[in-house]
Amino acid sequence: MLQMFHADCDGPIISTYHAAMLNLLSVSSVMFECISFPHIRRDFLFKFLVIGSAGSGKSCLLHQFIENKFKQDSNHTIGVEFGSRVVNVGGKTVKLQIWDTAGQERFRSVTRSYYRGAAGALLVYDITSRETYNALTNWLTDARTLASPNIAIILCGNKKDLDADREVTFLEASRFAQENELMFLETSALTGENVEEAFLKCARTILGKIESGELDPERMGSGIQYGDASLRQLRQPRGSAAQTKQQCNC
């Protein structure tokens, strides 16, 4: 189409060139209307769970973490809710995909179906409620059997702001955490104290495990996915030969 012979010397010579460029412009103008992906390099995606008895403040913790404010008049969660946030951990950009589960017993079978493939979990109890603390063993067993034995769990004693009504001491809980190889923090979804830290600590642990080779992000159900930015150099992937071939051009 661009090879037209212009014998008519009065003809607009620019037309052929423009025809070619206009074509491109129309494509681009469509593109400009699209919301494209933000060009933040994302290294990993971790799947997180928030578990624990009803009323221990799981949804409020998540809300505080994502929105940076306290969730007023929170209801019981129906089933499982979803939230996500991109954080920076040790120089890596990690997207946390967080599943906030209902604590009520009747939802137990539904919430359990979300456990598989979680890389990390916040195990939450209410420091003002002995009952929620006593239930921890059950939650922990569930998480370790259903999610993955390698799951990184942080124990969160929530409602730290209500110290006056405390029924579980810090010492007692930290001993429990130690015995069960959990990280431990006391948090307050109301003031925001330690909330961010709890999520980040858990993410940091997972990242450490990946770097040390204890966790293999390539394995299905690890709860970890590579993000946009390739970090595959970090470890030699154990994928199939064909997959390796795919990746070596980068």
Place this chain on the structure above:
Amino acid sequence: MERAMEHLNVQLNRLTRSLRRARTVELPEDSETAVYTLMPMVMADQHRSVSELLLNSKFDVNYAFGRVKRSLLHIAANCGSVECLVLLLKRGANPNYQDISGCTPLHLAARNGQKKCMGRLLEFNADVNICNNEGLTAIHWLAVNGRTELLHDLVQHVSNVDVEDAMGQTALHVACQNGHKTTVLCLLDSGADINRPNVSGATPLYFACSHGQRDTAQILLLRGAKYLPDKNGVTPLDLCVQGGYGETCEILIQHHSRLFQTLIQMTQNEDMKENMLRQVLEYVSQQGDSNYQRILTSLAEVATTNGHKLLSLSSNFEVQTKSFLRIIRIFCHVFCLGPSSPNNGNDMGYNGNKTPRNQVFKPLELLWHSLDEWLVLISTELDKECKDINVSSSGNDITSLLLKKQEADNSVLSETPPLLLDAEGVMKTPEGYTDGQDVVSMIANRLSAVIQAFYMCCSCQMPHGMTSPRFIEFLCKHDEVLKCFVTRNPKIIFNHFHFLVECPELMSRFMHIIKGQPFKDRCEWFYEHLLAGQPDSDMVHRPVNENDILLVHRDALFRSSCEVVSKSSNEKLKQGIAVRFHGEEGMGQGVVREWFDILSNEIINPDYALFTQSADGTTFQPNSNSSVNPDHLNYFRFAGQILGLALYHRQLVNIYFTRSFYKHILGIPVSYQDVSSIDPEYAKNLQWILDNDISDLGLELSFSVETDVFGTMEEVPLKPGGTAIQVTQHNKEEYVQLVTELKMTRAIQPQINAFLQGFHTFILPSLIQLFDEYELELLLSGMPEIDVMDWKRNTEYTSGYDMQEPVIQWFWEVVENLTQEERVLLLQFVTGSSRVPHGGFAFLMGGSGLQKFTIAAVPYTSNILPTSSTCINMLKLPEYPCKDVLRDRLLVALHCGSYGYTMA
């Protein structure tokens, strides 16, 4: 004297030369005239003539003329007139003269690829770096057209190979965009900046991707081009996907493996066009087994996450459903294509028989597990609700939420009504879903969308047309919950339970609910499914292939149409019909309409003996004696095809069938009342048997009838051993049914079968079941126009009414104000048919011959509704006290009572 002679000789000489050459031999003095004399010679490269003319003239070779102010040198360069070009240059033409748009002769020569001209211009010191008004240089022009050889020669003279046009585009940009591989290489070898952004930040790679120039992109990436978005954040990958350029995408992914995940994640982006994205993933998945596995596994993972998000009540239902189902659709599509090595689907494997290929569904199992648990949970809650009506609502279960729903929703359903009373429990609820959100209904929609996805994933692993046993098992397991969902919100069926249409066994479970939905909704659903299998159904106008046009002869319409339709493939006919009458120009929708119209009249043409007119004179049904035409079954199949095709393309036909024949199309059993359309007297007799006790009448009927078969009377049993079974008061209903079937169905069974065979090639039997026989008539033949004046003229009055009665005046006033649809209902209510006979109301037929529309008076009692006797076309209209009451009662009767008979 001599001088005068000489002068004459010169003039004569000039004249002969001029005449011999058929042109002037002397350039006019006026430059404008001169230049137009020279121009055609330059264009034709007649350099001798030009040279001769220029020789003794004072013409300025740089004279600029015309609208764009070009010199003759421009013309020579543009047309490739090398000799003239050289001549002009020698005579002092300026090689760098710019026209009104800033173009030099070199630009024009470059644009048109005039190699020799370019060479000569360069010899005469033409400047290669001059930009025209838009910033374009000669190398831009060469790059646009991919004239590598010329570029190669020129580029050595270029001071800056990255010279930008007004848009900041370099020659490399335009070469990449147009995919000229060698040109790109040449420019790169000459030191062009491979990552140069234009004003909007677009790099050469970006340009290559925007036009899907795979090889060019490959070259750029191999030469180390960076992967950069433009200033709006649009990346090369975005562009490839937008354009559906699978090959280019694959190249990008090969070089930047991280883009693989980005590509997969794009399925979540609602701005990406699904068909383009699908096209790309389709291509990439076909590049080897591992790509196939990897794409599907990743898609399954993304789908699972999105499915779970959909089950989170806080997510936006519409957005999340759309996104989730889109991913599932793409996933299933890619899965069905199979890996690149052709496997004949033998490894598809049902449950249990796990093959590596089915492994890709594994990530989704998590979602199906959650779905299952949700449904179990809801079923438990519903059970609990039914059991402990009074205990309920410690506030810790869904019951309380259900209760709220029912309070708000007055249309309480049979499954759960007693709970309404338990308002106390609700008040106690400490949970405080005070916003009254209907949680179960919210989750019901979400779960239904996941069920839809589950069905899609199950069935894409099955051979076509089979329903997955796993899905059937699933449906049976959750039968009650699902029924509860759809009773609460029937829209769910239309929105998500598409599996019903593909699986008639499942459809029957929900049929009563579906049938209860408005006709309009069912129509939409019907067409949605009818067209669902069509590729690119969003493309309305597709060019018609000349070979696909149905060429028919007007004077032999039936036979020629039959011929062309049987020759075309059903798939093509589904995509669209184009008809042209032999010897006529016309084409398009109007012609198609006309074709259907004439053809449907031809189908019932008595000459073909295919259909016979029924007793009422307006409707038709297959002729039991059609076999006089030896090809009759082929023609019935053709008629079925035409009707199916018409319905498929929403064309109306000009045929009205008998009730019973519509029932045959729908697969509904006929009833004895349908007999009246072929034999009204006999129908009355059947009616009589049913209405009266026949025990002591001594009818001596057996389960058999005598029929005339080729001139001899034969006893045909209605059922095995029927001749020996007496008809009694006890079994008379069975007898009537069997004898009806014999008359209505068995007599024309081959014809019906052939017709349906044709019809079902376009319309699935399970789909058409959505409608009843009245609706089918509307779908096929449309709403008839009813002329109220004609109706009024041909109406009789009896039992005390006459034209002047106020009630009658009101009646006609009401009828005039009815909608066309309501008038049809009224007609159907009184006559049993929605049709006005050919010729108008004067030809309205009753049970025995012409029977005009009649209105009879009935004494008024409060709340009494009008009734009718369809066999004598009589409306029994109570003597209503005022017009408003009349209208009110009439409308109630029409909307509730027009279907279904209350035999009087």
